Amino acid sequence: MVTFGDAQPDIPAPLQEPVRRTFTSWAKSDMTAFSADVDAALARSTSRDTERMAKDLEDAVREADRRHCPKGIVRRPKVHWSPEIEGAVARTMAAQRALDNATDEERSDARAALQLRRTQAADLINKETSAKFRSSMNDMSPTDGRSWNVLRSIRSQQG
Numbered sequence: 001m002v003t004f005g006d007a008q009p010d011i012p013a014p015l016q017e018p019v020r021r022t023f024t025s026w027a028k029s030d031m032t033a034f035s036a037d038v039d040a041a042l043a044r045s046t047s048r049d050t051e052r053m054a055k056d057l058e059d060a061v062r063e064a065d066r067r068h069c070p071k072g073i074v075r076r077p078k079v080h081w082s083p084e085i086e087g088a089v090a091r092t093m094a095a096q097r098a099l100d101n102a103t104d105e106e107r108s109d110a111r112a113a114l115q116l117r118r119t120q121a122a123d124l125i126n127k128e129t130s131a132k133f134r135s136s137m138n139d140m141s142p143t144d145g146r147s148w149n150v151l152r153s154i155r156s157q158q159g
Contacts, residue, residue, distance in 0.1 A: 026069070033064075037063065038061055041056065081128075084128075088117070091120075091121070095117040096114055099114050136150075
């Protein structure tokens with residue numbers, strides 16, 4: 001494995017890409033097949049050189065990991081999502097279920113209640129999103145590359 005010690009790229013910190021965190025779902029991994037693949041790969045290796053044997057082992061483990069251990073990414077939560085929004089969405093879903101189960105006489109009242117819940121949830125989401133956006137805009141600085149990326153994104157959507 002090649003390492004570069006303390007060498008840092010010449011890219012200013014704000015322009016570096018954020019690191020995506022991955023995880024392995026060990027509960028879903030097929031460790032029997034993993035072990036079998038590593039054993040088979042090592043049995044095929046005929047080298048007696050220590051460095052080559054270590055490289056063969058590393059390659060076998062990487063390949064078995066790729067084939068038998070499912071990966072995922074850590075999803076970042078919606079920054080504007082709050083317990084109030086969660087409650088509004090739950091009330092909207094409950095109103096939708098009430099409309100689905102309503103009789104013909106109850107249908108118009110259930111439809112009006114659903115429309116009210118949808119409007120309330122949408123208003124709350126828009127309010128929270130706007131507040132977070134305003135807050136992030138206030139935190140921007142002209143020396144931060146992410147600030148310019150946001151502005152470019154907004155301008156490209158305008159036409």
